[in-house]
Amino acid sequence: MGCEVVVAGATGDELSRVRRLFEERDRVFSRFRADSELRRVNATGGSMVVSALFARSLEQGLWASEITGGLVDPTLGAAIEAAGYDRDFAAVASSPEPAGPAQPARPEAVSLLGRVLLLRGGVKLDLNGVVKAAAVDDGLQLLAGPGFVSAGGDLATRGEVDVALPGGAAVRLVSGGLATSGRTKRRWLRAGYGQHHLIDPATGRPSTTPWEEVTVCGASCLVADVAAKAAFLLGDDGPSWLDERGLPGRFVAAGRRPHLNLSWRASVEPREPACT
């Protein structure tokens, strides 16, 4: 998945099972491996039978689209390729060539009934918006006791753990998951214009949000990751969108102190003693 996986609290056998789980997810969902199921599905199009794992992840992707009002969408595979992220990130280089044509999201082009998938109109899937976080949650389920699983900084825990945050500071994750989405690490240029991997589904182009990084705490890593992406894409409306759902969010913008939404502040700032 192109990221470091950290596991704490696992026995040797549990660690092996977590490793196999991540290897399997990479084999199935990689956009760059020629033999991945995702590549086969995108190349085939039309109707096909997919694996149970693929169907479950696509269901999660469609669920993410529904609960975020289409912000986190699984049909942006062509858009991210058009932006220039069409190979392993280590091989993505800035180029004087312009980005390809915009490719807005088209969730209506996807129908899934059990394991039967119908993909219409040349739409390409990219399930990486949910696959890594779901793998973290599933990895944690393989641990019998307290511990945590973290993949590239998206983590889920059973038991309390102190976590360093982007730009300094730390927080204690008591339960659930913590995920950070942002645009400062995976970015490149096309014809002098900055590109990154978080696509605005409405425009089909990299988002122009003011945020550089958004960290969210959710009941699971999947919830945290989906909410962090949605809040990032919502720009100035991100903090209140999270507050409406009771989700703590921490927003980092260039040259400014991190902005904490009300739910985050209520969780981590010392409370005034009650009047008696």
Next chain:
Amino acid sequence: MVLAAVAALTFTASAALAKVAFPGHSKRPIRALTPPARFLETVRRDELQSGVLAPAQADPATATAQT
């Protein structure tokens, strides 16, 4: 001829009466059995449940960062 005309008239009248009077027939336009939009919105919001955060109490054991 007359008999056929009476039969056709009777059939047409009966069909029209059945459409407006038979208790099993809908007398209003059909509406899909979907829950109200506000209910759906509330359910969707509730699906995004929060975890639990607290102030840090020790050196971080791990970090969250974008990938």
